[in-house]
Amino acid sequence: MDDGSGTTNGTRRGITEPAARGDERTALLGFLRRQRELVAWKVGGAPDEVLRSVSTPSGLTVHGLVRHLTNVERSWLRQVFADQSDLVFDWTDDDPDAELRVPEGVPMADLLAAYAVEAERCDEVITCAESLDDVSARGGRSLRWIVLHLIEETARHLGHLDLLREQADGAVGEDPEP
Amino acid sequence: MTLGTTEPVHRGDERTALLGFLQRQRDVVAWKVGGASDEVLRSASTPTGLTAHGLVQHLANVERWWLRHEVAGETGLPFEGTEDDPRADLRVGADVAMADLLAGYAAEAALCDAVVEAQP
Numbered sequence: 321m322d323d324g325s326g327t328t329n330g331t332r333r334g335i336t337e338p339a340a341r342g343d344e345r346t347a348l349l350g351f352l353r354r355q356r357e358l359v360a361w362k363v364g365g366a367p368d369e370v371l372r373s374v375s376t377p378s379g380l381t382v383h384g385l386v387r388h389l390t391n392v393e394r395s396w397l398r399q400v401f402a403d404q405s406d407l408v409f410d411w412t413d414d415d416p417d418a419e420l421r422v423p424e425g426v427p428m429a430d431l432l433a434a435y436a437v438e439a440e441r442c443d444e445v446i447t448c449a450e451s452l453d454d455v456s457a458r459g460g461r462s463l464r465w466i467v468l469h470l471i472e473e474t475a476r477h478l479g480h481l482d483l484l485r486e487q488a489d490g491a492v493g494e495d496p497e498p
Numbered sequence: 499m500t501l502g503t504t505e506p507v508h509r510g511d512e513r514t515a516l517l518g519f520l521q522r523q524r525d526v527v528a529w530k531v532g533g534a535s536d537e538v539l540r541s542a543s544t545p546t547g548l549t550a551h552g553l554v555q556h557l558a559n560v561e562r563w564w565l566r567h568e569v570a571g572e573t574g575l576p577f578e579g580t581e582d583d584p585r586a587d588l589r590v591g592a593d594v595a596m597a598d599l600l601a602g603y604a605a606e607a608a609l610c611d612a613v614v615e616a617q618p
Contacts, residue, residue: 344512453509461508468506468519483544492546 329353333496335361345452348467349443355474356439359389360432361496362481366489368427374488382484383431384420385477390435391419392473396466397442401449403457503529517614524607527557528600536596551599552588558603559587565610569617 324330324337329350331337335357338350363371363382371382391409398404410419422431452464486492503525506518531539531550539550559577566572578587590599 452512455509459508462510462515464512464515465506465508465510468515472519472523486544486546490545 324350333498335495344464345446348452348464348471349446351471352467352474353439353443355471355478356389356435358495359386359474359478359481360435362478362485363428363432366485366491370488371428371485372424374484376480376484380420380480380484381422382481382488383422383426383428385481385484386428386431386435387419387422389474389477390431390438393438393442393470396470397445400458400461401454401456401463401466402445513614517611521607521611524557524603527554528603531596531600539596540592548588549590551590551594551596554596554599554603555590556587558599558606561606561610565613570613 322328322330323332325340327339327341327343327346329336329339329342329346336350336353338354339346342350363386368383375381387410391411394407394409399407412418446463446467449463452462452467454463455461456463456466482492504518504521506522507514510518531554536551543549555578559579562575562577567575580586
């Protein structure tokens with residue numbers, strides 16, 4: 321199995337290991353995938369009610385953060401960059417944070433499945449573009465900027481999930497143990 | 499510029515964009531821990547012991563390691579972590595002020611940027 325020590329992205333303990341000496345698009349895709357997979361790993365193996373037992377004072381929840389990340393990828397890559405039509409979002413103009421509040425009946429498994437589907441569609445946008453210099457259909461940003469921003473955004477929320485999970489059941493760690 | 503934090507160039511080349519996003523994270527770290535007294539910041543930690551002071555010192559050590567030690571091959575660099583106690587950089591003495599940690603982080607960032615800029 322590719323361990324990521326060369327010029328292509330590999331896998332280590334079930335998580336993408338970004339290519340140690342990859343080209344720019346390979347490296348960015350590798351780091352974005354790694355963050356998404358660590359999100360799924362970080363919230364995995366706990367019942368919904370345990371994950372729902374914690375939140376920050378301002379209302380961030382584990383379920384809300386996963387749905388937020390899904391919406392954010394859809395927005396930046398499929399709407400802002402690719403200008404796809406008929407996209408559905410969990411936020412509205414009147415309630416721009418609505419995606420962060422997930423109804424009680426929605427299990428994490430469904431949120432993670434939707435996140436994975438969205439990730440695949442977003443990867444397609446990244447891999448099909450001619451260049452990372454390509455400029456978004458809206459807002460005048462390069463694809464490079466958008467992918468770097470998604471890595472930044474996902475990594476920051478992953479840190480929130482680290483703390484929420486520790487608070488929920490004491491589980492900690494940066495990535496899966498050997 | 500928003501609130502004094504770097505806005506990475508919207509249509510920049512690879513190195514400019516990477517340096518912009520890295521600087522943005524550093525700026526946001528300094529902003530996030532700013533405007534609070536040391537004792538208030540010290541009053542919070544996670545069950546495993548992460549603290550605001552420890553995280554800032556950790557980030558300064560991590561940059562020094564990856565860019566000056568690993569990329570540039572500089573020798574004799576000081577690190578808070580040791581082989582016996584690799585997490586020592588996360589523990590900061592009770593008398594160390596956040597202002598000093600942020601100054602150390604900013605100085606390290608400038609040295610690390612120079613390494614990135616010096617690469618062909």
